[in-house]
Amino acid sequence: MPGGRPTDYKPEYAHMAKMVIEDSGFSMYKLAKLFNVARSTIYRWMEEEPEFSDGVKKGRTVYEGIRIHKSLVKRAVGFNYTETTQEADQNGNLRITKKVRKHYPPDVAAIKHWQANMDPDNWSDSQKLELTTDRELTFKIVKAEDKKPDDNDRDTREA
Numbered sequence: 083m084p085g086g087r088p089t090d091y092k093p094e095y096a097h098m099a100k101m102v103i104e105d106s107g108f109s110m111y112k113l114a115k116l117f118n119v120a121r122s123t124i125y126r127w128m129e130e131e132p133e134f135s136d137g138v139k140k141g142r143t144v145y146e147g148i149r150i151h152k153s154l155v156k157r158a159v160g161f162n163y164t165e166t167t168q169e170a171d172q173n174g175n176l177r178i179t180k181k182v183r184k185h186y187p188p189d190v191a192a193i194k195h196w197q198a199n200m201d202p203d204n205w206s207d208s209q210k211l212e213l214t215t216d217r218e219l220t221f222k223i224v225k226a227e228d229k230k231p232d233d234n235d236r237d238t239r240e241a
Contacts, residue, residue: 090119091127096137103141107149113138157192160185 095117102108102116114121128135167180197205213219 089127089130090117090123091131091134093133095127096131096133098137099134100137100141103138104144107145108141154192154196157186157189158196160188162186 098116099108099113102113106112108116110121110124114124117124128138162183162185165182165184166178167182168176169179171177194205198207
């Protein structure tokens with residue numbers, strides 16, 4: 083029987099951690115506050131309690147996926163934002179001196195990425211080549227940028 087203080091960990095903490103990280107992106111610090119323990123205890127639970135560790139990892143994966151998805155959509159469609167300029171006054175206090183409404187236009191790379199992943203049949207950059215023959219053939223595939231000029235690479239079609 084191990085000595086020391088009994089753990090404050092409860093099995094339901096794994097699900098709770100997963101949910102608050104998924105929904106709100108809770109940090110280890112915020113988890114510690116939620117469970118009323120030290121942050122070091124959260125890290126210990128991560129090492130000692132596999133279901134807690136899995137809950138935290140799964141929550142992070144979902145939360146980060148949602149954030150990335152929202153950011154990609156925002157970049158693909160463009161967005162407006164307010165740029166605020168602050169300057170220090172004579173007492174060293176920051177005060178707002180200017181607010182400018184700006185527009186970030188849609189990003190073609192983000193649009194292309196979105197289309198290629200959401201509708202790959204119509205928007206993929208990859209190409210499919212199908213060849214049917216009754217002969218046995220051997221192919222050597224070389225990327226264009228790796229190919230060096232060679233006398234043997236002449237067009238052998240008849241004119």
